Amino acid sequence: MKKIRIIMSCMSLIVLFSLTIMPINHVVVSAEDAVAPPAAISAIFPDPVVAEYIRNDLGMSSVDDMVTQAQLDTISTIYLNNSGVTSITGFEYLHNISFVLLNGNQISDLGPLSGLTQIDDLGFSGNQISDISPLAGFMDMETLALENNQISDISVLASMTHLVNLYLSGNQISNISALNNKTELSVLTLDNNQVSDISVIASMPELWTLQLDNNIISDVAPIAGLSKLDWVSLSGNQISDVSALSGTPNLQYLLLDNNQLGDVNGLINLPKLIELDANGNAITDISGVTNFPALKWLLLNDNQISDLTPLSSSTQLTGVELNNNLISDLSPLTGLSGLAWLEAEHNQISDVAPIAGLTQLTGVLLSGNRISDISPLAGLQLYDVSLANQEIVLPTIPYRSELSITNGVLDTAGQAVAPATISNGGSYAAPDVIWQLPNLVDSVNYTFSQDVTIGFASGTFSGTVIQPLSSVPEPEPSDSSDNNIVLPTTGSNEMTVLFGGVVLIVLGMAIVRVMKQ
Incomplete structure (x- = not known):
């Protein structure tokens, strides 16, 4: 019995020890520690496109060839944009990759990247990704492209303190607080999301390019003071006041189309601004353009502008777009000797003589106006011209049965x-x-x-x-003498009697006169 007890005790210890160590065999090993046993490439990388890429990179003859971890460790770059990749299973064995581009595929799971924190350049734009939590801990990430996916939560980006380029356009993001204190960030794209609060942008002193089109932004005050900004795109928001942008002295390109602007007068101290796009607003007053001494391109399509006088001093302009406004007079453009491109379609322009002397013009688009005489344009050396669909309404004249104009x-x-x-x-x-x-x-x-x-x-x-x-016809010429009196012919008995009485009285007076003689 004693032997049996000893044996049972030993067996219990063995079982207990086994239960203690068993979980170790089921722990998910981080990708950087995972080692692929010698196996066929296609077994490690089940996606055939990825397998073929690995085969080619390693110089193997077939995806059925066996590879070792040492061989996989020689791979540092994956470039498979627009290649039909659906899975990145096997990437967990690529311990030394630092550059990964898989834009434009059908990938939904980033799990195999978990732990590959040495990656500093990652591109998965145009996929089917909704969860980016596998990127937690990627503290050395410098460039991250995740545009056109289904991402709503970007909290994992809070730890990426060295981000320089971040592309998040075309997702479902509304909260960008995780981007606070991204002090090295140079490029940020967040267009086509659901962002309304951009206060964290104030903490990005190195920001150079900012793209926030098609969100629900109304307040741009956080952008004030970002002195390195060169490109700002805020198209398709709810912005009515842009005065905060006056604190960006290096700004060269500003896109404000499809907002709620009535003018651009609040923009001052932008000495380097080259292009201003304010299409699709409600602008009536363009006097603010005089604040931009370097302005080359001005886009003001689809507004309510009638007076171009402020442009008369903007002699540095090379391109102006003014389609769909209320413009009738082009004479303020007469002195813009460097103007190379003019669009003013669908306005009320009838006279093109003011631009006849602008010999640098290469494009003139004036369809949908009121132009009847294009002879002033004959001397221009154009490469593009549009003069169709004019509508010329002449002054009203009286109706005549025989009409000639x-x-x-x-x-x-x-x-x-x-x-x-x-x-x-x-x-x-x-x-x-x-x-x-x-x-x-x-x-x-x-x-x-x-x-x-x-x-x-x-x-x-x-x-x-x-x-x-x-509707009132012009009187027809009469054959009657000017001395004839045309009486009204009413057909009334009263008028007939009255007329007859008058005649009798006149005749009676004449007879009396004769008898007296």
Whole structure:
């Protein structure tokens, strides 16, 4: 019995010891400590695209060849953008990779990267990633690209204190507090997210490029004082006041399109600003552009601008876009001798003579205006031209049954452009357009379309000329003598009796006079 007890005790100790050490065999070993036993490449890397990349990198003949951990340790770079990769299983055995680019694939799980903290450049943009917690502890990360995924929580980035370039556009991020005190950050893209509070940006003194398009930002005050900023894009937000950006003296590119701006007067002290994009706002006053002495490109499409006078002193401008505004007068542009590009489509412009002397122009886009005479443009050496869909409304004239107007549509040579179509059965006898109108109509019109070449550019000069007609017809010429009196013919018995009585009285007085003689 004693022997049995001793044996049982020994067995109990063995079992207890076994239970104590058993969990060690089930602990998830960190990737940097994991060692792949000699195995086929395709067994370690089940994704065939990844397996083929490893085979090629190691100079093996087949993905069925056996590899050792020592061989895998020689790999430092993975570059498989847009390659159809669905899994990165096996990456846990790539202990020495520091540069990984797998943008544009179908990867959803970053788990195999856990523990590979030596990676300092990582690109997984355009995948199906929602969880980035496997990147915890990547304190040496310098460039991280995770654009166009399904990420909402970026708290794991708080420990990445050495980030220089961070690309997070096109996700579902609303809270960016994890980016506080990223003092080395130079590039930050967060466009197409759900960010409203950007206060942490004030703690990024090295920031050079900031992209925050299409969020729900209204307050840009945290950007004030970031003196190294060169590029700021805030398109598609809810911004009405941009005065805080005046504290960015090195700013060269500023994109503010599709916000709620009424003017840009709050922007001052931007001596290096080269390009300002304020398309799609509610701007009526552009006097603030005089604050930008280095401005080359000005984009003000889709606003409510009617007066271009402030541009008259911006002689350094090389490109101006003014489509879809209320502009009728181009004369403030006359002195912009360096202007190379002008867009002012869909405005109310009728006269192009003010830009005839701008000999540096290479592009003139003026479709959808009221231009009838393009002869002033003949001397320009253009490479792009757009002059289609003009709508010329002439001053209203009285209706006439026989109507004739002079065709005032002139081509680059100053010659009349023959109508393409004439309404109401009209005809053309150059230079007149003629109608026979038996009945009153509100207006008549004719269309025109002619291919034109200006410099090296070809385009179509086309549109419609509308002649409104008043409802009161012009009196027709009379054959009666000017001395004739036309009396009203009412048909009334009372008028007939009255007229007859007057005649009798006159005759009676004449007879009396004769008898007295």
